[in-house]
Amino acid sequence: MTAVTAILGTLMAAGVGLLSGTGAQSRRAGADMLAGLIEQARSTAISSRSHVVLAIAEPGDLPGDDERCRLGLFKIDEWPDPLASSPVLTAVLLSRWQPLNTGVVLGGGDVDGVSNPMDGEQVTINYGGTRNLSAKVHIIAFNACGGLHYPPGSTPVAVRIAEGGYRGGKVISNRRPGAENRLKIGRVTARPYRTDG
Numbered sequence: 001m002t003a004v005t006a007i008l009g010t011l012m013a014a015g016v017g018l019l020s021g022t023g024a025q026s027r028r029a030g031a032d033m034l035a036g037l038i039e040q041a042r043s044t045a046i047s048s049r050s051h052v053v054l055a056i057a058e059p060g061d062l063p064g065d066d067e068r069c070r071l072g073l074f075k076i077d078e079w080p081d082p083l084a085s086s087p088v089l090t091a092v093l094l095s096r097w098q099p100l101n102t103g104v105v106l107g108g109g110d111v112d113g114v115s116n117p118m119d120g121e122q123v124t125i126n127y128g129g130t131r132n133l134s135a136k137v138h139i140i141a142f143n144a145c146g147g148l149h150y151p152p153g154s155t156p157v158a159v160r161i162a163e164g165g166y167r168g169g170k171v172i173s174n175r176r177p178g179a180e181n182r183l184k185i186g187r188v189t190a191r192p193y194r195t196d197g
Contacts, residue, residue, distance in 0.1 A: 026101040031181040045142040111158035
């Protein structure tokens with residue numbers, strides 16, 4: 001009986017360590033994916049000489065809700081200037097919507113005083129041509145010079161990538177220390193860099 005208890009204790013300890021590592025790995029993979037898509041959006045904007053948008057769709061923003069955040073890249077041929085108070089963009093989807101891993105969320109709240117696009121107003125994107133697809137999403141837009149165009153302003157923006165989930169369309173993030181990565185995006189060159197150490 002003592003041997004069985006010792007074996008079960010060892011297996012439970014290993015399982016807890018494995019599960020906690022999985023959340024951190026998923027979060028880091030999400031941060032890497034987001035950084036890669038930001039770079040891709042920026043380089044596509046430069047090469048196509050047009051505006052490119054990184055769209056962030058939370059659960060409920062797209063049909064087929066699976067409680068996961070999804071990221072998509074869109075090309076905007078004509079950016080409306082100034083953008084209206086209820087923004088609507090007509091776009092072409094450049095690649096499929098890419099889901100973040102289950103257990104990873106993009107949270108709101110400023111990062112060390114730097115604004116977060118997840119706190120801003122959502123933008124409606126019409127895409128799909130004759131299929132009339134539409135989504136109301138948060139966006140980060142890049143101009144033809146590779147700079148940050150939206151959200152408007154003259155300061156960088158930052159995004160929080162955290163362990164957690166969505167409940168009723170709302171972000172529920174894990175509050176334990178170290179359960180978050182942060183990406184800051186510069187205004188002029190719009191390159192992402194991590195600020196979480």
